[in-house]
Amino acid sequence: MYEMKKIGGGVCAPEGFFADGISAGLKPGGAKDVAFVYADTPCETAAVFTTNKMTAAPIRHFRSKGTFKTNFILINAKNANAMTGPAGIADIEEILSAVSAAHTGLVEPVMSSTGVIGVRLPKERIIAAAKRFDLHAKNATAAAQAIMTTDTFYKMAATEVVLEDGKRFRIGAMAKGAGMINPAMATMLCFVTTDADADAGTLQAALEAVIPTTFNAASVDGDTSTNDTVILLGNRKSGAFDKEAFETTLHAMLLELAQMMVSDGEGATKLVTFDVQGALDDEDARTAAKALSNSLLMKTAIYGEDPNWGRVASTIGASGAICDEATLTIRFDDVCVYEKGTILFDESTEKRAAAVMKKERFTIACDLGLGTGAFKAYGCDLGYEYVKINADYRT
């Protein structure tokens, strides 16, 4: 038994963590565009990165360090430092070396970047700004704002977990990402801090356990960026840990952030849960659910608030998942429109299904009727705004 309490403070909520965001002049109008997460002791470090083979320089730099402890992450928006070759790595080393010279006590600092691909980092501006950081600031909101790109709101969360014996630990997090993933300007980044008493291996296992059903279950446009990053830092300061409590809390927090990202999808107006059950196995359920969340035809039907269940059936049929029209059942929330070969889509049902689709959040549930495999994916609609945002982002 344990208790989870939502608290404020974002990545600064756990003891010993600090963060801030300021302007380096990368975004127009003096908006915040560089951020840091700092811990006053070196941290156990876990991370999960993009599967994109054109991996951005900051990820290659991080990976080249092998197993290590760090207490400093420097994050910039507006430039992804991707497709920049060996020069991109050298730029990171030069920046971090200059920042280490300005601030004492940085241990194996790392970088994380999001923005345009194929342009060298504006080193001087980033260094100049990073020198001005107050490492003991607790401005988690400013940090979460600085890492935004096409995001329309900042995304952060923090939870205090009270274990049965009264001991407590905290987890804090911030994330950005509005296209999932827009390589031009909207990579998905997430930074998590904790004072839970767990080593790097335990943190890594927890991260890998929760990513598939949180960030990897979310989709805005089906693209995978060169820069996607989740980094988890743990300083063990609370002296408290419970594996189940930690993983459950981390899952809930990252799911909340993932859902925030989808509902902030470029131009999105709705957050839809694609709940696939009754598949032969979980993998088949995942295949069908992800196909639904990525389908352009589903996305436009959702935008148009059209309960076009034929598109649901067709998308599942095309997904590669084993399925059969004679065993399939489709529901919009609690409105069943097709049940095991029987079309229930009369005028009254259509009206009720259309009413469900007018909501900002609803579920399209598909029972394949074949087994016990299940998966929930999260998606959004695609409207004129998405086209507008992405048709001329660079200009």
Added chain:
Amino acid sequence: MYEMKKIGGGVCAPEGFFADGISAGLKPGGAKDVAFVYADTPCETAAVFTTNKMTAAPIRHFRSKGTFKTNFILINAKNANAMTGPAGIADIEEILSAVSAAHTGLVEPVMSSTGVIGVRLPKERIIAAAKRFDLHAKNATAAAQAIMTTDTFYKMAATEVVLEDGKRFRIGAMAKGAGMINPAMATMLCFVTTDADADAGTLQAALEAVIPTTFNAASVDGDTSTNDTVILLGNRKSGAFDKEAFETTLHAMLLELAQMMVSDGEGATKLVTFDVQGALDDEDARTAAKALSNSLLMKTAIYGEDPNWGRVASTIGASGAICDEATLTIRFDDVCVYEKGTILFDESTEKRAAAVMKKERFTIACDLGLGTGAFKAYGCDLGYEYVKINADYRT
């Protein structure tokens, strides 16, 4: 050596084939909506169908016949006869039985349908119209018009092949499809006729040889319909055949129809060839090229005429194809923007690349620099019109 000459006449160009399209009242305003292809002798028959597991009733009906000869295909728009279960098959049998009673000489007739999923066929209207068919009409254009859904122009082609010995055969074809594939109303259908002297096995092999690099290389929205169908009928009347000439001609004709479909993609304004070379093998090249043609971010960048080469690199990186930023080269037509790790994207190059993207047809060429694998995929842009067409199609 052989000569290929484009001719008129569509599916009626080969000797012994007839076609027409008339109104059954399925489309508003008396527009043509049912068509037939008829041959005055039973034909060798070849076909390729959708991989969608929710296969529509007409495809299941066709397949249930095993190996057979037919001389009559009845085609309707506005209703896909998909997700209609055993009743959908019974509807087809009832319709074809009534049509056979009205017209003597129909051998193993089949149906093909495109339109809304999950609604029973309007049997009476289709039967009434089909009874009015003049089986000896040669109105190929009317047939091509009748099978249109969201298509903005009809699609047909015909070629006469003159072999070295002076013998001749002809191939005729018509196709429809504007979303690739919009399960609501824009399944891809294609009907091919020929008087070439080839048996069903030879025709089937030719069809399977050319589909992967023609229709299967084309993408409007990455969705695969429940009804996709290509049927090839051959009556052997010319007494002439040459395998190479036949396959080359069939490939050229189906590629032309596939490109027509892409350039008529819902709301599309541009036809883009994604030419991937230098992959480890053809399969990897296909993976990368198809990913480019399906990427929402590429489609919106193309709509915005933005030479965003970072999205090209990122999409290839995310596709699953083996690739490396150090060996990759990217060109917009003849404008090289990135060459084996070197960014060539200065102001002048950007201007020239942007000029390429203003054209209605251009090529984005990617040399992965790893091997000899190659594949060309065909895609279009995605703009406001696509959203408009698909957001409220049913209403």
